Amino acid sequence: MSSPERVDIHVVDDDADVRDGLAWLFDSRGYPARTWGGGEPFVAFAKERQGDWGLAVVLLDVRMEPLSGPMTFEQLKGLGCPWPVLFLTGHGDVGTAVGLVKNGAHDFLEKPFQDNVLVDRIEQAMQQVRSQTASEREAQRLRQALAALSPREREVLDELVQGHYNKNIADHLGITPRTVEFHRANIFEKMGVDSAIELAHKLGQLKPLSGQD
Template sequence: MATPATLNPTVHLVDDDADFRDGLAWLLDSRGLPTQAWAAGDAFVQAVREQGLADTCAVVLLDIRMEPLSGLATFEQLKALGWHWPVLFLTGHGDVGMAVAAVKNGAWDFLEKPFQNNELVDKVEAARQAAIDWHTHSHERLRFQRALASLSAREREVLHEMLQGHYNKNIADHLGITQRTVEFHRANILDKLQVQSAVELAHRMGQLNAQGRGPTDPT
């Protein structure tokens, strides 16, 4: 698994204007950013579908007006395929309204042509950092979910009691076990979930539930 230090998100440049596409690819390459250019939205969508690109940390620069598949239609198809990486729309003055709507619908940002090179690169770098952060956090969420799934039935019962803020003696009384057994399960839970305290555990569970990626009740 790649770490944040080794991640280097590819910038997928999708534009049907060959001259503009080549110039932008040269700009990004000159700044040391890995870039892959695509001449059409449907070609990129097909690659995402067939090559598993949605699982690879990346950023998309997407022209809003393209043929035969527009940038907006491309974006909708990407979302349908589970694309969760930042998408930055490139738009002309007359298309700003559409770009704003796209951002409200989940796009990362948009940039109006003509733009300053440094402004574009700054936005791309911000999007790349967001992709790295999402990648890192998503793997941590997955690790935490797998650790939760590995808990035994009794550990899940103790976990539920811990999240209610109950002390070891109360947990022992509620579950009909000894306080020493509760302490044993409690230590195992903290070790498996890689947290230091019940407070940190409650915080992590709250984050998981807020993201809609975990159960509201571990039992």
């Protein structure tokens, strides 16, 4: 019988005592965790993993400085990061956490929490990650990347997938070809594609979503 596919755990919190305590907790349950002192270094790490995400879950504190948990989450979504994010919230942050879940976060847990409850939630997220097929993970990544496009980028994207050239797109949208090229490069980077044809092919897998404007 093969062993379960490895799922990494990332703990992102600007409180060193909390980070160390959580790392010890997960390690004691057989789940070594990698810790990060804030959102900025973790987002930088995530950028390096684009295109080769692997399997992971993220435990993210809501209140961090200088990059808050919600801001970190938005940047991860902008990268198309497919990892489930569980938020740790303090008193008074529950409303924020509920909004984050509605916006795509996996779950949240209010402090103080019981260790067993936290580990159970992490294990549930890990099981969900393992159960997803590669195509499902790619679809999730594409949805998050699409949601992170700006309104103007969505307009340019719609023109691109119709096969229009930069000059035509510029004329249709009332912008310069250079601006179109700028948006085009951003779209390709966010969506993880190298051409308009590849973009159209990937969006074809998300036809119901990409058609909602």
